[in-house]
Amino acid sequence: MNKDFKAWMMGVIFGLPVFLIFFIAFLYFGNCGFNNDCSQAGLPQIYHTPIPTIFPATLPVQGRDQVSTSSAKCLVSAEPLLSAWVNAGYPEVEPFKFIDNKGATCTATYDEVVVLFTEANLWYSGALACVACHNADVAIASAQMDLSSYSGILAGSRRTSNSTKGNDILGNGDWQISKLHEVLFVLKQMPLGRYEGAVLDSGPVIQVGNQVEAILIETPNAPVSEVPRPSNPGNTGDAINLSGDVTSGEQLFNTNCSVCHSSQGTGGVINSGSTDGTIPSLNPIDPFLKDPDKKFFATNIDLFIQNGSTPEGNNPVFSMQAWGRSNTLSQQEIADLIAYIISLNP
Numbered sequence: 001m002n003k004d005f006k007a008w009m010m011g012v013i014f015g016l017p018v019f020l021i022f023f024i025a026f027l028y029f030g031n032c033g034f035n036n037d038c039s040q041a042g043l044p045q046i047y048h049t050p051i052p053t054i055f056p057a058t059l060p061v062q063g064r065d066q067v068s069t070s071s072a073k074c075l076v077s078a079e080p081l082l083s084a085w086v087n088a089g090y091p092e093v094e095p096f097k098f099i100d101n102k103g104a105t106c107t108a109t110y111d112e113v114v115v116l117f118t119e120a121n122l123w124y125s126g127a128l129a130c131v132a133c134h135n136a137d138v139a140i141a142s143a144q145m146d147l148s149s150y151s152g153i154l155a156g157s158r159r160t161s162n163s164t165k166g167n168d169i170l171g172n173g174d175w176q177i178s179k180l181h182e183v184l185f186v187l188k189q190m191p192l193g194r195y196e197g198a199v200l201d202s203g204p205v206i207q208v209g210n211q212v213e214a215i216l217i218e219t220p221n222a223p224v225s226e227v228p229r230p231s232n233p234g235n236t237g238d239a240i241n242l243s244g245d246v247t248s249g250e251q252l253f254n255t256n257c258s259v260c261h262s263s264q265g266t267g268g269v270i271n272s273g274s275t276d277g278t279i280p281s282l283n284p285i286d287p288f289l290k291d292p293d294k295k296f297f298a299t300n301i302d303l304f305i306q307n308g309s310t311p312e313g314n315n316p317v318f319s320m321q322a323w324g325r326s327n328t329l330s331q332q333e334i335a336d337l338i339a340y341i342i343s344l345n346p
Contacts, residue, residue: 074104075205079184084099088295123204127192128192133192138162142192212227228289231311239324239335249337261280267281274313305338306325308323
């Protein structure tokens with residue numbers, strides 16, 4: 001028994017180094033061949049991707065009356081985005097304008113708006129996507145409403161079947177009276193399972209659309225300009241969603257605004273220390289604030305009235321106060337003022 005064990009141990013002691021030598025030799029010669037530079041290696045051939053030829057860019061030269069846009073995405077809260085889409089007539093394909101959270105002018109499409117209904121964990125952590133409950137099968141969908149498609153949204157709620165229409169949830173193009181606005185931002189009933197403080201007052205902030213940088217007009221005496229924005233940051237108020245009364249707006253203007261902007265907004269009041277030297281005229285108003293889209297025109301004015309602005313210059317004597325944020329004027333009064341200013345610029 002002792003002899004067998006001794007023989008076995010001797011075999012292991014002398015056999016193990018021999019095995020290791022043969023194993024290492026197998027690995028080397030099997031992969032590198034019988035030379036020292038591994039040129040006969042049996043490894044798969046390596047294919048190198050050639051450096052591509054870079055063609056010079058050929059961009060068009062900026063010409064007259066062109067609209068310059070940027071691919072920069074815009075950060076905007078759900079409420080102003082949905083409001084802009086609905087008030088624009090809820091287009092399916094055509095882009096619509098909105099003002100993002102930094103006051104920049106942007107455009108987006110329905111395909112970007114629908115993310116608010118189709119993405120989970122968006123409104124708050126753990127939130128289901130709206131379409132989890134409001135889906136295409138209206139027979140079992142919550143409130144018999146389908147938010148998964150454009151046609152479903154337009155068909156409304158409380159539908160008796162997939163082929164019928166129900167109650168309008170878009171306020172017929174008036175966001176302020178729409179059911180969607182009421183449920184999401186007034187009653188704050190949805191999304192399902194939301195709790196106090198889970199959702200921001202204006203809803204989640206998402207990155208959508210493209211920023212419109214400037215409307216370019218090139219003439220020998222006019223430099224390239226862009227849509228003016230107030231120096232103070234802030235969003236639009238509810239005034240842009242209200243109907244303004246021109247007569248009331250004129251009275252408010254005479255009481256609160258004419259001291260700086262003069263009677264009927266014709267301007268000319270001296271503002272020492274400002275770059276322009278005078279307070280801007282509102283009649284006529286800066287052409288880049290004016291827009292054929294009355295909703296967008298109102299938005300441009302509202303940003304200044306809501307948030308106020310300090311003119312450029314070393315030390316301007318007069319600055320625009322934040323009439324909206326300070327609650328000096330109500331949102332209805334601001335809506336009346338906007339209506340009056342627009343009436344001065346037909």
